[in-house]
Amino acid sequence: MTALCRTRAIILKVAGYGESDKLVTLYSPDIGRVTSIAKGAKRSKRRFVNKLEEFSLLDIIYRPPRSNGLFFLAEAELADPFLSLRTTHQRYVAAMLACELVIRFTGIQDSEPEIFSLLHWLLDSLNRETEPRKTVALFHLRLLSEGGYRPELSCCGSCHAPVNNSRSFTLQPGDGSLICNRCNPNKTRSSFSLSLQTIKFLHTAQQMEQHQLDRLQMPVRAARESLRVLHNYSRHLLQRDIHSYRFMN
Numbered sequence: 001m002t003a004l005c006r007t008r009a010i011i012l013k014v015a016g017y018g019e020s021d022k023l024v025t026l027y028s029p030d031i032g033r034v035t036s037i038a039k040g041a042k043r044s045k046r047r048f049v050n051k052l053e054e055f056s057l058l059d060i061i062y063r064p065p066r067s068n069g070l071f072f073l074a075e076a077e078l079a080d081p082f083l084s085l086r087t088t089h090q091r092y093v094a095a096m097l098a099c100e101l102v103i104r105f106t107g108i109q110d111s112e113p114e115i116f117s118l119l120h121w122l123l124d125s126l127n128r129e130t131e132p133r134k135t136v137a138l139f140h141l142r143l144l145s146e147g148g149y150r151p152e153l154s155c156c157g158s159c160h161a162p163v164n165n166s167r168s169f170t171l172q173p174g175d176g177s178l179i180c181n182r183c184n185p186n187k188t189r190s191s192f193s194l195s196l197q198t199i200k201f202l203h204t205a206q207q208m209e210q211h212q213l214d215r216l217q218m219p220v221r222a223a224r225e226s227l228r229v230l231h232n233y234s235r236h237l238l239q240r241d242i243h244s245y246r247f248m249n
């Protein structure tokens with residue numbers, strides 16, 4: 001039998017499994033995204049009580065599968081429950097969206113410590129912040145960069161005109177670059193249109209250190225617009241719906 005291992009992990013999703021077990025999808029800096037089985041978790045009052053909830057930060061002891069099966073969750077210790085994310089609706093839906101994005105944009109057992117760190121930042125920030133839309137928009141932007149889909153927001157990708165108020169810009173989902181209205185005169189307004197102000201906020205956020213992101217003051221309008229465009233861009237990349245997004249509005 002494989003030896004037990006220990007790691008830190010954030011719960012992305014929990015589902016019932018059979019009569020008494022739970023399937024727990026986790027993201028860990030060491031093993032990436034994995035699905036584990038918590039035997040007896042639906043019944044046991046002791047081992048896993050109040051620990052296996054979405055968004056919880058855990059220290060876990062687990063056994064990896066021999067091939068591509070489920071990880072076995074042996075023990076879990078709660079490091080931070082991020083309690084307010086389950087009691088405040090806007091925070092809850094923002095955290096749900098972030099977890100769904102992590103599930104969609106990461107491969108199984110493909111560990112990227114930066115993504116763990118980003119998700120940890122998001123949960124911590126949502127737990128304190130009053131504007132969840134801003135936090136999840138910045139998270140979404142940075143997650144795209146980690147996944148290799150960083151939007152290029154400094155200039156028009158075609159004529160290289162800088163972003164300023166003499167032109168309007170839309171994001172091109174094919175390559176994540178901006179295009180100005182002179183290069184693309186037929187499409188001045190679309191679901192990928194970004195205002196000058198929003199482009200500047202997002203471009204600034206791309207260049208900040210992660211721990212500084214909380215300091216960025218972003219108007220609700222810019223956060224909404226960012227979420228809309230990043231959502232449409234991600235749908236294009238993934239070729240599928242991101243279900244949690246509709247609860248944000």
Ligand SMILES: [Zn+2]
Nearest residue numbers: 156159180183
């Ligand atoms: Zn142009």
